[in-house]
Amino acid sequence: MADIVAPSERSRMMASIKGRDTMPERLVRSHLHRAGLRFRLHQRGLPGRPDIVLARWKAVVFVHxxxxxxxxxxxxxxxxxxxxxxxxxxxxxxxxxxxxNIATLRRSGWRVFVVWECRTSTRALDALVRRIRR
Structure with a gap:
């Protein structure tokens, strides 16, 4: 099936897709913050530059x-x-x-959590908070 938009329009649309501060990422961050968890964002020194780094719990979260x-x-x-x-x-x-990146982080002692875009319900995020606190 051929694309229904011109190549220049498709290029513009694809270029506008953000790699950080996406809606799923903001939902996860908001939920973690409301649960009292404090974190840093996109820490440069870590493999894959995780979306959320919870140093106190030696945990990172990727929002994919x-x-x-x-x-x-x-x-x-x-x-x-x-x-x-x-x-x-x-x-x-x-x-x-x-x-x-996940394997490297785990070898370095980090606990790695992956939150999928389609799984950002309150129930799923509550479970994430419980798993981080363990």
Whole structure:
């Protein structure tokens, strides 16, 4: 299926996708803050520059978009039908980089939590708070 917008418009749309301060990330941060957990954002010295770093608990949280980070079984992980070779490589590299960063953090003694964009309900975030505090 051909794209329904002009290439220049598609480029503009893709360029506007943010990598930080996304709505799911803001929801998670707000929930953690209301629960009394204090954190830093996007700490440069850590692999993958985690979205949220809770140093007191030696924990980091990555808030992953289902499309970009390929949340298995999620309907938001549909692959674009045009330029499939590019997208397949892009998604594979994202997943591999995520796995490397998580493994490096765990070897360094950090507890790593991943929150998926589609799983930011109050119930799921309450469970995250409990797991961080353990």
């Amino acid at each position: 978009g289902c499309f970009w980070h390929r949340h298995e079984g999620c309907p938001q992980t549909a692959t674009p039908s045009s330029n499939t070779a590019f997208w397949s490589r892009k998604f594979r590299e994202n997943v591999e980089r995520d796995a490397r």
